[in-house]
Amino acid sequence: MSDSHPNNFPKLHNAAWPGVVGKGEGSEPAIDLDTILDLTAAAEVDGIKFDGVDLFLFAPHVDIDATDDDLKALADKVKARGLSIGSVVAPVWPPTGGGSAMDEGEGRTKFLGQVRKATHIAKRLREFGVRPYGVVRFDSACGPSDWAQDPAGNQAKIAQTFKEAGKIAADAGERLAAEGEICWGGMHSWRTMVDLLERVGEPERVGFQADMAHTLLYTLGENAPQDRILPVGYDWSDPAVLDDALRTLTAALRPWTIDFHVAQNDATVFGSGSHDHTGRHCQATDPNGKLDIPRHAGFWLRDEKGQLTKAFKHICWDGCMFPNAVMMKPQTWNDILAKMIAVRDAHGWAE
Structure with missing residues (x-):
C-alpha cells in the first residue's frame, strides 16, 4: 500500500501448484513447496510483495493425510516468510484417492472422503492463524x-454429490x-456450469471459482x-x-463466483495427463495472450453497474505447465506480481 498503489484489498496470492501440476513421471521434477514459497516471498514490485499463497493438498507439497503437527509446521513456515494461505485445492480425482462425482457408489464415497479431509485441513489452517480467508476448490473429477x-x-x-x-x-x-x-464433466460449458450450481442451489455452501484463462475457453465453446x-x-x-462475450459470460457466473484466478490465455487448448482438451495458461507478459488482464478482470470483480462486488478477500495468480527454468527465474514472479498489482489498482479497495 503506497501513494501510487492505495488499495490493500483484495490480497494478492501466488499459486503453489504450478510446482507439481504436470511435473514428475516422465516430465520435469516437481519444485518443492519451500522453493515456491521462497520465490513468492522474494518477488517485489514498487515496494509491494505477495500477501500469500494458495495450495494444492497433494504430496509432495501438502499431504491430504497430513497430521496436525504437519499442518502446524506448514503454518509456521508460511508465516515465517510473511505470507498467508488462502484457498486450497481438494484432490478429488481417482488417481489421487478420490472418485468421480458421477459415480453414486464407491466413487462418490471416495470423492466425499477427500472433500472431508480437505475441509478439515482448511479449518485447521484457519485455527493455526495462517489462513484468514479463502475457500476449498474442487471439481467433478470426470470428463x-x-x-x-x-x-x-x-x-x-454430480449435483447430488x-x-x-x-x-x-x-x-x-x-x-x-x-x-x-x-x-x-458437467462443468465444461458455462451453461452446464450455471445449471449445475442452480441444481445444487446452495450458494452459501457451493459457489464458482473463475479462472480468467479457463473461462475464456467457455466463450469459444470448446467441448x-x-x-x-x-x-x-x-x-x-x-x-x-470479446468484451460483449465476456459480459454475457460473467453476467451468468459472477453471482456465483467466490474465488478468482488472474491468468492469461492465448485461446488455444491442449491436453495433459487427465485433463481433457483444456485451457492453456500463458505467462503474464505473453504477447500471444488474448486478455487485457487488468481490464478483463474487472468483468468478474465489478457488477453490471460497475460497482465492486468485494465477493472475496484475495485473488490468486494461476499459471500451470511452465518449464522449471521459467519458474525459477525471479523476473517471472515479478512480472506476475506487476499484473496482480495492476488488477488491484483498477478494481481494489482500501481497508
Whole structure:
C-alpha cells in the first residue's frame, strides 16, 4: 500500500501448484513447496510483495493425510516468510484417492472422503492463524465425454454429490468453489456450469471459482460448441466483440463466483495427463495472450453497474505447465506480481 498503489484489498496470492501440476513421471521434477514459497516471498514490485499463497493438498507439497503437527509446521513456515494461505485445492480425482462425482457408489464415497479431509485441513489452517480467508476448490473429477453419455442423469448425480460435499464443508465452517474448467464433466460449458450450481442451489455452501484463462475457453465453446458465445471464425481483431462475450459470460457466473484466478490465455487448448482438451495458461507478459488482464478482470470483480462486488478477500495468480527454468527465474514472479498489482489498482479497495 503506497501513494501510487492505495488499495490493500483484495490480497494478492501466488499459486503453489504450478510446482507439481504436470511435473514428475516422465516430465520435469516437481519444485518443492519451500522453493515456491521462497520465490513468492522474494518477488517485489514498487515496494509491494505477495500477501500469500494458495495450495494444492497433494504430496509432495501438502499431504491430504497430513497430521496436525504437519499442518502446524506448514503454518509456521508460511508465516515465517510473511505470507498467508488462502484457498486450497481438494484432490478429488481417482488417481489421487478420490472418485468421480458421477459415480453414486464407491466413487462418490471416495470423492466425499477427500472433500472431508480437505475441509478439515482448511479449518485447521484457519485455527493455526495462517489462513484468514479463502475457500476449498474442487471439481467433478470426470470428463465431458463420459458425462455426455447421459447428460441429464449424470448432471443430477454430480449435483447430488456436490450437495453432500457442501454439507461436509459447512460442518467445517468452509465453502466450496467449483472450478470452471472445460475438462470437467458437467462443468465444461458455462451453461452446464450455471445449471449445475442452480441444481445444487446452495450458494452459501457451493459457489464458482473463475479462472480468467479457463473461462475464456467457455466463450469459444470448446467441448460444448452449442454454447459458444464468440462468433465462429472470430480472429480477435475486434476487442469489442470479446468484451460483449465476456459480459454475457460473467453476467451468468459472477453471482456465483467466490474465488478468482488472474491468468492469461492465448485461446488455444491442449491436453495433459487427465485433463481433457483444456485451457492453456500463458505467462503474464505473453504477447500471444488474448486478455487485457487488468481490464478483463474487472468483468468478474465489478457488477453490471460497475460497482465492486468485494465477493472475496484475495485473488490468486494461476499459471500451470511452465518449464522449471521459467519458474525459477525471479523476473517471472515479478512480472506476475506487476499484473496482480495492476488488477488491484483498477478494481481494489482500501481497508
